[in-house]
Amino acid sequence: xxxxPSDHNPKYPVQTVGKALEIIELLSKEVxxxxxxxxxxxxxxxxxxxxxxRLLDTLSAYRYVERCPDTTKYRLGWxxxxxxxxxxxxxxxxxxxxxxxxxxxxxYGETVNLGVRVDHSVVTISxxxxxTSLIANLQVGAQEPIYATAMGKVLMSEMSKTExxxxxxxxxxQKFTPNTIANIDDLIVELARIRMQGYSIDDxxxxxxxxxxxxxxxxxxxxxxxxxxxxxxxxxxxxxxIMDIKIGLEKASTKLSTYLGLDQKEEVNLVFEDETIxxxx
Numbered sequence: 595x596x597x598x599p600s601d602h603n604p605k606y607p608v609q610t611v612g613k614a615l616e617i618i619e620l621l622s623k624e625v626x627x628x629x630x631x632x633x634x635x636x637x638x639x640x641x642x643x644x645x646x647x648r649l650l651d652t653l654s655a656y657r658y659v660e661r662c663p664d665t666t667k668y669r670l671g672w673x674x675x676x677x678x679x680x681x682x683x684x685x686x687x688x689x690x691x692x693x694x695x696x697x698x699x700x701x702y703g704e705t706v707n708l709g710v711r712v713d714h715s716v717v718t719i720s721x722x723x724x725x726t727s728l729i730a731n732l733q734v735g736a737q738e739p740i741y742a743t744a745m746g747k748v749l750m751s752e753m754s755k756t757e758x759x760x761x762x763x764x765x766x767x768q769k770f771t772p773n774t775i776a777n778i779d780d781l782i783v784e785l786a787r788i789r790m791q792g793y794s795i796d797d798x799x800x801x802x803x804x805x806x807x808x809x810x811x812x813x814x815x816x817x818x819x820x821x822x823x824x825x826x827x828x829x830x831x832x833x834x835x836i837m838d839i840k841i842g843l844e845k846a847s848t849k850l851s852t853y854l855g856l857d858q859k860e861e862v863n864l865v866f867e868d869e870t871i872x873x874x875x
Contacts, residue, residue: 702838
């Protein structure tokens with residue numbers, strides 16, 4: 595049961611702290627109300643009982659664990675709940691480190707956007723633009739149709755057909771360019787493609803002469819909460835450059851998702867009630 599050294603590999607390990615954290619992690623996996631006793635913790639973590647007892651005494655004093663009423667077992671304390679609730683407040687999309695966007699902008703010399711879904715639109719909440727005369731000039735706070743943009747499509751890519759219909763089912767698909775998706779059926783097919791390949795491309799679908807590639811940003815629940823994109827003039831964003839940008843974009847997406855609490859060791863596992871969303875592939 596004891597974790598292997600490869601699971602946690604701090605640069606400057608403090609053995610006592612590590613052991614205390616192992617106790618907390620093991621208690622976090624004990625979902626029953628009964629908790630775990632000193633003997634159980636000692637056996638599962640391969641620690642001496644006296645060591646476990648001393649660590650539990652200290653953790654209890656700080657309210658990170660508590661002794662279960664009328665038993666000799668322990669469970670997580672309310673201090674864990676208090677601290678855990680602070681994390682989403684401190685780490686959210688609106689106070690991200692914009693250096694991630696700036697690095698991407700500098701690397702490829704194109705505009706980088708971060709956007710979220712608001713009803714049937716995608717809203718840009720942060721952007722970085724290069725110092726060139728010809729750029730994709732999208733303003734922070736601007737709303738764009740969700741079906742006609744790379745970020746919008748990536749935000750919908752893991753929705754079921756029912757969810758997509760609830761958002762766009764009764765809306766008229768305005769044709770902004772000859773490449774704009776024209777109806778819900780074509781959008782469903784496109785979303786399935788995006789979900790399989792992991793990124794979305796806007797090939798002059800909203801603005802003629804403007805192309806874009808986008809990838810999802812996930813939170814600690816592995817849910818897509820935002821899209822990050824790189825956009826620019828189509829004459830610069832040819833297929834080869836878009837595929838090159840995809841590499842850097844994936845790294846930026848991973849950084850932002852990690853910041854929001856995603857465990858990158860977990861695989862994305864999608865289950866849809868309505869499997870018709872993947873038809874046409």
